[in-house]
Amino acid sequence: MSTSGSSLRADRGRRHHYASECPTLLTVAEGVEYVFRIPGEETIRFVDALNGSGIRYAMVRHEQAASFMAEIYGQLTGRAGMCSAARGSGAILAGHGVRVAYSE
Incomplete structure (x- = not known):
């Protein structure tokens, strides 16, 4: 197996x-039009x-509301x-709506 430098080199013309x-x-590839979310510092880069x-x-006031709305x-x-949703308890709260979505 060859490990030449050309195969390990990064593509310099490509945006990372x-x-x-x-x-x-x-999300764009799946055709999603809306994301229901709660504002927070954890998701600022995603926003x-x-x-x-x-x-x-659409901004909501509670993660569980966001998951039910979605x-x-x-x-x-x-x-x-x-x-x-935010990490930690926000993800747990959003999980309720996700569970309902999978159960129906």
Whole structure:
């Protein structure tokens, strides 16, 4: 097996993405129009990546509300619903709506 330098070299003409931009790229590919989210410092880079992508976001006051709104949006439109939550307890609270979405 050859480990020549050319195969290990980075593509210099290619733009590298931040980790926060990867979910946005996947979200655009899935055709998501809205992200239901709660504002917070943990998701600020994700919000920055959403700006300019054409995806709109609706701010809510509770992570559980965001997950239920995404679930209902998906049921009513037949499109993918997406919510964004803060880490830790925010992710746990958003999990309730995700569980309901998978159970129906």
